[in-house]
Structure formats: C-alpha cells, structure tokens
C-alpha cells in the first residue's frame with residue numbers, strides 16, 4: 001500500500017469517520033484536534049435515506065445511533081401572542097434519525113480511539129509539500145512528515161487555508177448569522193422510543209428566534225452585513241446578538257434575558273464553501289464542511305459521512321495511489337455535494353420583509369412544501385455508492 005501514513009485534522013464527524021475507514025483499510029492514522037478534548041453537546045444533526053444508513057451500517061454504528069437518537073422537533077411559527085401561523089415539520093428538518101452532534105462524535109471517536117493516534121489540544125501550524133510527503137509543523141507536538149494530509153476541520157478549515165488559499169476565496173457569506181445557545185432543552189432516554197416535540201419560532205423581518213426542541217435550548221437567525229466576529233469573546237458575541245434583536249417583541253426579550261445562564265453559546269455566519277468540485281490538491285484533500293459545507297440546511301452531516309467513506313474507499317481501491325483516488329473522489333463528490341449548494345436556509349427561515357414571512361408561512365401550508373421534502377429525500381440518496389469494504393476485502 002502506498003501513502004501509508006496519513007494526518008487527519010479535525011475530530012468531529014468527517015474526521016473520525018475518515019479515520020475509521022482508513023484504519024480499516026490498513027493506513028496508519030493520526031488525528032489532530034484543536035479542542036483539548038472531544039467537544040460534547042452542540043446542535044442535533046440528522047441522517048436521511050438509505051445512503052446514509054448504508055454507510056452507518058457498514059461502520060457498525062447504526063444501532064447505537066438509533067439508540068442515542070433524540071426525536072423529532074416540529075418548528076411552530078407563532079405570532080406575538082403565541083398563535084400558531086405555520087409549522088415546519090420535523091420530517092423535513094430532522095431526517096430519519098436525529099442525534100446530538102456531540103453524541104455522534106463520541107460514538108465515532110470510540111470506534112477509532114484505540115486504533116488511531118489522537119492529538120487533542122493541538123493544531124497544524126505549517127504545511128510544506130514535497131515529492132514524497134508533507135512536512136507538518138504543529139503548534140505543540142514536534143514536526144513530522146506524513147504521506148497525505150486531510151482537512152476535516154470544518155467551514156473555517158486551516159488545512160484549506162494553508163494548502164489551498166485564504167478563506168475569502170472559498171467561503172461565501174450568505175447574508176445571515178446564526179446563534180445556538182444552551183444544549184438541547186430536553187434530555188432523551190435511549191431506552192424509550194423517540195418522541196415528537198414542538199419548538200416555537202418567532203419571526204420579525206430578517207429575524208428568527210426559536211425556543212425549545214431537540215436542536216438547542218434557543219437558536220437565532222438574523223440578516224446582517226458581514227461582521228468581524230470576536231471569536232474568543234462570548235460576551236461581545238452576545239452583545240452582537242442582543243443588538244440584532246433590539247426592539248423586537250414577543251418572546252424575544254425574555255429569551256435574551258436567559259442567555260447568560262445558558263451553557264454553550266455559538267455565533268457564526270451562514271456561509272457556503274465553494275471549491276468548484278476540486279476538493280483535492282497535491283497530497284491534500286478536504287472532507288465534510290471544509291470542502292462542501294453550507295452551515296444550515298445543506299445536509300452537512302450526511303455529506304461529511306459519505307465524503308469520508310468515498311475518499312477512504314477510493315484510496316484503498318487504488319492501493320493508496322492518491323492521484324487516482326483523489327480524481328475519483330472529486331468526481332463523485334462534485335455531483336453528490338450539489339445538494340449542499342441549493343439552499344440558503346437564512347432566507348427561508350428569516351425572510352427580510354413582512355410579506356416574505358407571510359409567503360413563507362403560506363408555503364409551509366401548501367403542497368409545494370411536501371414536494372420539497374420529497375426532493376430532499378431523493379437528493380440525499382443521489383449517489384452510486386460503491387461497496388468499498390467488499391471490493392477491498394476489508395475485515396470488520
């Protein structure tokens with residue numbers, strides 16, 4: 001096997017999935033994660049359709065994921081007095097199985113921890129590619145050389161920045177910010193069947209505030225010119241949110257007042273990564289949000305899972321030859337990742353005018369919404385998924 005030693009940057013969804021498959025095909029895998037330990041909590045994410053399920057079953061994690069699943073959240077849009085105006089069904093937003101991102105990351109990590117090397121609390125500081133490998137400098141660990149380096153480090157990927165170019169060339173701001181605060185409001189008992197609950201959303205032009213549900217205790221979306229977010233200053237971020245929602249009534253003032261008491265606060269732009277179908281370069285490849293992320297409504301988790309499965313599988317089938325494998329990966333994902341490119345969830349969830357909000361609410365009550373849900377189901381399985389483990393003869 002060529003290109004035996006590989007470095008994976010980022011240990012959320014794409015990273016441990018890639019690590020799992022590469023290890024299973026005989027590669028020596030090191031994973032570096034910036035956070036000091038596995039990050040718990042986060043929003044609920046979902047899988048939809050037979051393609052996602054097939055990959056999860058081939059990894060042997062489907063059962064556990066369904067055991068840890070949260071449930072389905074219908075989002076009820078209400079007016080100031082709480083009167084129901086429209087419902088966005090959780091069947092559209094939640095897929096077939098919904099699980100907290102942190103729970104999924106832990107399941108994937110546990111499958112790989114004893115077999116792959118994990119470096120927590122560290123990050124790639126510099127990359128230089130030679131004909132035979134990639135010389136990697138870390139922020140803390142001593143420098144090492146790997147045959148291949150993979151960026152699974154999310155929408156603000158450092159591997160992409162160092163190997164492909166600056167973020168502004170690839171990450172396109174979609175005109176909105178989102179914020180999640182507090183972990184999912186309700187606990188879930190893995191021994192009980194999944195339940196269906198409701199969250200309540202309140203719209204003002206260009207604004208949406210949501211309380212409750214399995215996604216998070218609160219979440220917000222707001223239209224805005226681009227802001228330079230102070231990444232390490234949560235209080236400053238909370239002020240940005242409060243300013244964006246100043247003067248808005250309904251449940252919003254009470255929600256904002258609760259913010260300081262909630263654990264986990266995350267504010268970021270709704271952005272889309274656009275690499276025009278070229279997710280690889282030299283000895284580097286991007287997988288998941290770093291290559292084809294679209295923050296919200298872009299099937300990000302399923303794409304990360306399938307992308308990692310395809311990349312590892314193509315490498316194994318090609319006997320480690322990255323030039324062959326990367327070309328195939330680009331070709332397959334160029335088509336499949338198109339589903340990420342079709343949505344700007346901000347525009348849909350927080351229309352910028354009162355008329356736009358009324359039209360959107362009408363849309364939820366119409367037959368077109370049911371058709372859109374069907375389209376989403378179809379797009380999620382629009383790939384000819386090769387049975388790589390069988391092709392390679394990899395043992396479970």
Ligand SMILES: Cc1cc2nc3c(=O)[nH]c(=O)nc-3n(C[C@H](O)[C@H](O)[C@H](O)COP(=O)(O)OP(=O)(O)OC[C@H]3O[C@@H](n4cnc5c(N)ncnc54)[C@H](O)[C@@H]3O)c2cc1C
Nearest residue numbers: 010012013014033034046123153154158288289299300301
């Ligand atoms: C509010 C919200 C709701 C969402 N809802 C859904 C949903 O319902 N369904 C769905 O399918 N998807 C959803 N998504 C998208 C989903 O979360 C992502 O698509 C998915 O997590 C992609 O996984 P990833 O592993 O590519 O990247 P990420 O999950 O972003 O993980 C990147 C990892 O890399 C690490 N990292 C970052 N920089 C470095 C560095 N320099 N060095 C080392 N490590 C680094 C990070 O700490 C993190 O662990 C949602 C996203 C958001 C923000």
